[in-house]
Amino acid sequence: MVSKKKFMTTLATSVALASIGFTTVGQVVPQMGAQVQTAQAATSAINDFITNNNITPVSITNEEGTFSYWTPYENGVGKPEGVVIHETATPGASARNEATYFNREWPNMYSYVHAFVDANEILNIKNTDYAVWGAGPTANAKFVQVELCEVSTTYSFARSVANQAYYTASKLVQYNLPFTPGVTVMSHNDVSKKWGETTHTDPVGYFAKWGYSMDQFYDLVGKYYNQLKGNTNSGNTNNGVNNGGGTANSNVITVNNTQGSYVPLVAFQSDGTTKKITNRALANNTPWYTDQTKTYQGLTYRRVATNEWVDQGYVTK
């Protein structure tokens, strides 16, 4: 959890406000391949439940929120070092409820995270290329941060942790990070112990209520990580919804601009035209995970973030 200095307003108010001020800018579809088989963790009833009930994660919904700081990580824009796992400690509040609340109250609470996950939705509200305020200054400068919402049934819990594990794995793959439990994926509890800047112990206590542990969660992250990596390496494309009609095409590209000190980006607008992004760019000679290719007016673009595309001319390998 992150600190809440004010109580949440009623859920009815949150729901009523939910449709205001957001624009859905894209979805990232889970790329679950059948070609990669991974061992199941026999020690986790929840993980077994997920497998036996064929529970699969939902798509990531990207809805850029109101957090107005564009702070690079300590290693730079688009260079997180891993993912911090939180839970909200707010029973009954959905990902939508939490997003609405944080989008309104972050200037008063001095808290914000990248994403909220519940049984039905993965709601990403801050571009993960930039840092948020979730777990103290050291961890904030290093990690993507995702909050699990509290639910009340085993089925919902299983679905919600599947979604959180999938989100975590997809961010590791997006940023070309290894999956190293306790290092590239940490609980807020781990963060508190390691750097001592916060006292929170989530999600350990909430997991325990369901007989679940971080080790079991890591097994689930590993399963999705291997599936995503397997799909990426196979060069197969997904056939799901994508942003702006691009062709799904997952791999890692390296970009460089020999004419300048950075590689520019464009966004596709609702009318299909491109617009140069003026406040962000890619550093020269940096690797980027790309999941889509799109052609416009004879130029080919590769997608590197929700609606950030790089001209193929800058791709060196």
Ligand SMILES: [Zn+2]
């Ligand atoms: Zn936390």
